Amino acid sequence: MTDSGRRRGRPSTGVREAVLAATEEILAEAGVARLSTKEIARRAGVAESSIFYHFTDRLGLLQAVVALHLPRFKDVAEGLRAGEGELRGNLVALVEALEAFYTRIAPILAAVQSDAELRARFATRGAGEVIGPRRGVAPIAAYFAAEREAGRLRADLDVESAALLVMGAAHQRAVFAGLGGPVPGAVGEIVDVLIPGLTAG
Amino acid sequence: MTDSGRRRGRPSTGVREAVLAATEEILAEAGVARLSTKEIARRAGVAESSIFYHFTDRLGLLQAVVALHLPRFKDVAEGLRAGEGELRGNLVALVEALEAFYTRIAPILAAVQSDAELRARFATRGAGEVIGPRRGVAPIAAYFAAEREAGRLRADLDVESAALLVMGAAHQRAVFAGLGGPVPGAVGEIVDVLIPGLTAG
DNA sequence: GTCTATAAGTTGATAGAC
DNA sequence: GTCTATCAACTTATAGAC
Numbered sequence: 001m002t003d004s005g006r007r008r009g010r011p012s013t014g015v016r017e018a019v020l021a022a023t024e025e026i027l028a029e030a031g032v033a034r035l036s037t038k039e040i041a042r043r044a045g046v047a048e049s050s051i052f053y054h055f056t057d058r059l060g061l062l063q064a065v066v067a068l069h070l071p072r073f074k075d076v077a078e079g080l081r082a083g084e085g086e087l088r089g090n091l092v093a094l095v096e097a098l099e100a101f102y103t104r105i106a107p108i109l110a111a112v113q114s115d116a117e118l119r120a121r122f123a124t125r126g127a128g129e130v131i132g133p134r135r136g137v138a139p140i141a142a143y144f145a146a147e148r149e150a151g152r153l154r155a156d157l158d159v160e161s162a163a164l165l166v167m168g169a170a171h172q173r174a175v176f177a178g179l180g181g182p183v184p185g186a187v188g189e190i191v192d193v194l195i196p197g198l199t200a201g
Numbered sequence: 202m203t204d205s206g207r208r209r210g211r212p213s214t215g216v217r218e219a220v221l222a223a224t225e226e227i228l229a230e231a232g233v234a235r236l237s238t239k240e241i242a243r244r245a246g247v248a249e250s251s252i253f254y255h256f257t258d259r260l261g262l263l264q265a266v267v268a269l270h271l272p273r274f275k276d277v278a279e280g281l282r283a284g285e286g287e288l289r290g291n292l293v294a295l296v297e298a299l300e301a302f303y304t305r306i307a308p309i310l311a312a313v314q315s316d317a318e319l320r321a322r323f324a325t326r327g328a329g330e331v332i333g334p335r336r337g338v339a340p341i342a343a344y345f346a347a348e349r350e351a352g353r354l355r356a357d358l359d360v361e362s363a364a365l366l367v368m369g370a371a372h373q374r375a376v377f378a379g380l381g382g383p384v385p386g387a388v389g390e391i392v393d394v395l396i397p398g399l400t401a402g
Numbered sequence: 403g404t405c406t407a408t409a410a411g412t413t414g415a416t417a418g419a420c
Numbered sequence: 421g422t423c424t425a426t427c428a429a430c431t432t433a434t435a436g437a438c
Contacts, residue, residue, distance in 0.1 A: 013403070032234065033316035037432065047405050052433060054403090106314070113311040113379075115234035123381060132380040141385070161386035161394045168369030171376075178314075179333040180324060184342070185362035193362045196397040214421070238414060248423050253415060255421090 016054045018044040023065050024108075032111040037061075059118050062111055066122070069105050070130040076101050077139030082146030087153075087199075091166070091191045094143070098170030099177075099187075105131075106178055137163045144198075153198050162198055169194075217255045219245040224266050225309075233312040238262075260319050263312055267323065270306050271331040277302050278340030283347030288354075288400075292367070292392045295344070299371030300378075300388075306332075307379055338364045345399075354399050363399055370395075 022043035026035050037058060041048035055061040076097045080090060112118055112127050122128050129135050140163035147153045153162075169190050176183045223244035227236050238259060242249040256262040277298045281291060313319055313328050323329050330336050341364035348354045354363075370391050377384045
């Protein structure tokens with residue numbers, strides 16, 4: 001407000017960021033079960049107590065990591081242009097983008113699901129809201145609604161069911177890919193099975 | 202071999218079973234993060250060391266719990282009669298059975314995904330094989346193949362894609378239900394969106 | 403804001419009696 | 421097979437110097 005170059009709040013030495021990065025690293029490599037504040041501090045090259053200074057406690061840190069990633073879900077749907085391009089191409093791109101998203105947040109999702117208390121912290125705001133039933137389906141359903149409005153999908157299509165099918169397929173592919181081995185069914189073939197139900201009267 | 206009433210191996214005092222039951226209980230209630238051998242022993246009413254006698258180590262116990270549940274996936278597909286009944290009814294029943302299955306094993310799946318070492322133990326045999334890409338899709342794909350053979354699905358249907366879509370929808374519903382709040386899209390509506398792509402030429 | 407030092411409690415696992 | 425007793429290592433978290 002007063003000085004122009006004056007920074008608001010945290011001068012930021014990068015400790016907070018280093019801790020978050022180290023946490024994501026461990027989460028992806030070893031899983032929540034192996035996530036300890038000691039190991040995080042070691043990897044981040046900071047003091048263990050700094051973690052508690054910035055995030056209050058272990059679950060606070062986990063919350064921060066989740067909060068960091070979930071907004072990116074919105075980006076997936078925002079990249080879509082309903083009514084433009086080829087419908088099939090749009091759907092393939094959507095499934096692929098969703099699959100990539102699910103792959104990236106898989107370790108974080110596992111972390112949330114592995115602790116009931118952490119899950120409870122997100123009951124009101126957080127994962128439950130963003131990738132959960134309500135807001136999670138909404139952006140994808142909105143895309144389908146827009147395509148429907150553009151006359152490219154059947155007028156009586158239940159857009160939430162369509163969204164759930166697409167998200168489910170992408171999630172399932174991400175899970176399978178994570179378990180190793182080839183994922184059954186190419187994205188194009190999945191979309192081809194889906195399209196008649198979206199377009200036909 | 203010699204005596205008729207002679208039991209083979211473990212006389213079984215029920216400790217093993219009590220430990221497994223207690224483990225599943227904690228897994229469902231609190232998640233893997235809160236699963237300790239101490240708490241298991243307390244709930245099961247047995248000595249902590251008995252756990253190690255029966256399961257070697259903590260991961261061995263987790264392995265046993267997973268092994269206990271995964272075979273039940275086969276039951277889901279076996280309940281289906283291809284070519285019989287109404288196709289739509291069969292599909293609704295399939296999605297519902299799959300959703301119930303995913304709901305039941307959700308805490309166990311989370312446990313597997315939360316520890317890279319545990320996941321590695323199942324790389325060859327275990328979760329990866331049974332609910333993973335290969336064998337996981339197979340029973341469902343086999344059902345679709347049978348319906349296709351019965352002439353109730355289009356001849357060129359990619360049964361693996363169809364299986365992945367159905368499993369994905371069921372899994373997604375289970376995940377959403379677990380996060381709380383109403384699940385978008387009724388099973389019937391989802392199946393209705395799916396059917397044209399399965400039957401139409 | 404970041405550190406060092408420290409503490410109280412819990413962890414998975416073993417040894418050995420019965 | 422099941423127990424009691426025990427362990428060292430590790431866990432999250434706090435206090436206080438800089």
